[in-house]
Amino acid sequence: MRKLWIFFYGSFMNPNVLAKADVRPADSQRARLDGWDIKIAPRATLVPSDESRVYGVLARVTHPDLEKLYTKDWFGFGTYLPEAVLVADSAERFVPALSYIAWETEGGTPSIEYIDNVVAAARQFEFPAWYVKRIESFSSGT
Numbered sequence: 443m444r445k446l447w448i449f450f451y452g453s454f455m456n457p458n459v460l461a462k463a464d465v466r467p468a469d470s471q472r473a474r475l476d477g478w479d480i481k482i483a484p485r486a487t488l489v490p491s492d493e494s495r496v497y498g499v500l501a502r503v504t505h506p507d508l509e510k511l512y513t514k515d516w517f518g519f520g521t522y523l524p525e526a527v528l529v530a531d532s533a534e535r536f537v538p539a540l541s542y543i544a545w546e547t548e549g550g551t552p553s554i555e556y557i558d559n560v561v562a563a564a565r566q567f568e569f570p571a572w573y574v575k576r577i578e579s580f581s582s583g584t
Contacts, residue, residue, distance in 0.1 A: 443504045447539035449475060449529050451498035452486025453556055454511060455563035463510045467501035471532040472567040474498075475541070478527075482580040484552040486560065487522075487544040497569040500531050500539060512542050557581040 445468055453459045460467065479494035481487050488496060512522050522542035531537050557580060564574045 445502035445504055447500060447537055448503050448508070449473060449498050449500055449527055449539045449541040451475070451480060451488060451496050451541065452482070453559040455499040455567070456559045459559050465503060465507045465510055467503045467507070470499050470501040472497065472569065473500035473529040473531050475527055475529045481547070482552050482557070483547055484550040485544070485547070485556065487547055488541065497564065497573050499563065499567055500529055500537060552580055554581060
C-alpha cells in the first residue's frame with residue numbers, strides 16, 4: 443500500500459502513542475521544519491513564524507493510518523487539517539510532506555503525560571537540547 447511522508451511534531455512522534463492507534467510508520471527520522479513554531483495548549487499544533495523552526499519526526503504512513511489518526515477528534519477540541527510542508531530530513535535534504543495542524547485550539551496547559559510523550563520522542567530522535575527544554579517549558583504554561 444502506498445505510503446506518504448508525514449511530519450509529526452507532537453505526541454504522534456512517539457512510537458508508543460502511535461502503536462495505541464495501531465499505526466506503525468516506516469522510515470522514521472528526525473526532521474526540521476523552518477518558518478513555523480510549536481504551540482502546546484493543551485495539545486501540539488503549528489503556527490506560522492518567520493523566525494522559528496520546529497523539530498519533529500518525518501515518517502511514511504498509509505492513507506488508512508492517517509484516517510486512524512486524524513479523522514477522530516482524539517483530544518476534544520477540533521480538527522487537524524493537512525498542510526503541505528517542506529522539511530529538512532536527517533541528512534538535510536528537503537522532502538515534501540504533509541503535516542496536520544489544528545488552526546483552532548481551546549488553550550490551556552498540557553498534561554504531564556502529554557509532555558512526557560513528546561519529550562521522550564524528542565530525546566529518542568536526538569533533538570537539540572534547547573528544543574527539548576522548549577517542549578518541557580509548556581508543562582509550566584510558559
